[in-house]
Amino acid sequence: MHFISLISYLIVETGPDLQIRIKYTTVLIILLISVSLKGQDPHFSQFYANALYLAPSFAGAIEENRISINYRNQWPAVSGVFNTYSFSYDRYMPNFRSGIGILATYDVAGSGDLSTTNIGLLYSYDIQLNREWHIRPGINFKFTYLGLNYGKLIWNSMITARGTTPSVYPPPFEGVADVDFAFSALAYNDRIWGGVNFDHLFKPRQSFYGDWDTHVPVKVNVFGGIQISRRGRLLNRYSEVISVAANIKYQDRFWQSDLGLYYYRDPVIFGLWYRGIPFVTSQAGDAIIGLIGIKTQNLHIGYSYDFTISNLIASTGGSHEISLVYEFITSTLGSRRRMFHAVPCPEF
Structure with missing residues (x-):
């Protein structure tokens, strides 16, 4: 009620400072809405093409070195931009049974x-339980920054017959910097894998006005799968694989579930x-995702498209993703190759 009263006062009050108050209050409303929406992390449909984003346990889960670049354009038909960029590098160190990596994302x-x-800086360690099963705990310690380009916002007072004029008032806030932490565990053998990731354990601040109660909520991610069919020659990589x-x-009280099939x-x-399995999601029947990719010994290139099937089907334009x-x-590596x-x- 206090918030509604404040808005009503700013609307009916007159005077030379009215425009300033309206501007600042409008910014506040936008930021409150935006922060609420941004409480949900960016999502990649090609989970395993951005494995370090999925869980730090995947750091070094390759033969030696890996570079990953990902781009997602979500809802291109909606006014404004919703783009996510990701870059990562990780390396396996067989002498220490460990993996290290760096992950940078920009949304x-x-x-x-x-x-x-x-x-973020990532670390994982491979524990061999027996001849078949391995467990990889992983951690991600990261720096996070929330920003807003105030200069790109256009107010009605800036619009003139000659175009737009820059605002004479400085922004009432600065960017928000904080630190964060994630922990994960991954179990696997030569056919089955499964894991869990706990992200935002430090609950970094996300308020331009120093509100310590506004923070990024903890995210829990459970994933896994199985190779149900595969063919290949002995001692060579498989030439045909079907995975589920x-x-x-x-x-933050929201569930999202995805179930998929890969054929290589x-x-x-x-x-x-x-995406949107009934009873295991907050938005049942959200999207159908199609993927096509090329996988060689060293290079993997993938493209996917999210086709919206919810009531937003005519408004979003789907989502494009490239990896x-x-x-x-x-x-x-010599004999150390056998230790890997x-x-x-899948790689996508």
Whole structure:
């Protein structure tokens, strides 16, 4: 009620400071709405093409080196921009049974460029339980920054017959910097994998006005799958694989569930996902995702499209996603190659 009274007062009050109050209050409303929406993390449909974003346990879960670049354009038909960029590098260190990595993400939304930047350092350790099963705990310690380009916002007082004029009032806030932490665990053998990731354990602040009660909620991510069929020659990588996988997320009372199928026949991979499984999601029947990719020994290139099937079907324009993953070896592994046990999940 106090908030409604404040808005009513600003609307009916007159005077030279009215425009200033309206501007600042409008910014506050926009930020409150935006922060509420941004409480949900950016989402990638190609989970395993951005494995370090999915869980830090995947750091170093390759033969030696990996570079991953990901781009997602969500809802292009909606006014403004909703783009997410991601870059990561990770390396496996067989002498220490460990993996290290760095992950940087940049998410921008709206015409005011409300952005979230995260830069994290990752570590994982491979524990061999027996001849078949491995467990990889992982951690991600990261720096996070929330920003807004106030100069790109246009107010009615700035519009003139000659175009727009810049605002003479400085922004009433600054960007928000904080630190965050994530922990994950991954279990796998040569056919089955499954894991859980707990993100935003430090609950970083997300308020431009110093409100300590406004923070990023903890996110829990449960994922896994199985290779149900595969063919290949002995001692060579498989030339044909069919996998089933699932991914379930929970954050701030919202659930999202994905169930999908991958078919790989060297060198092409196809994928089909359904997002919004009834009773395991907050938005049943959300989207159908189609994937096509090329997988070679070192290079993986993928494209996916989210086709919206909810009541937003005519408004969003779906979502486009592109991934590029390059794996390479810089040293002679020799006998250490036998120590590496690959996670059997798809590359996209």
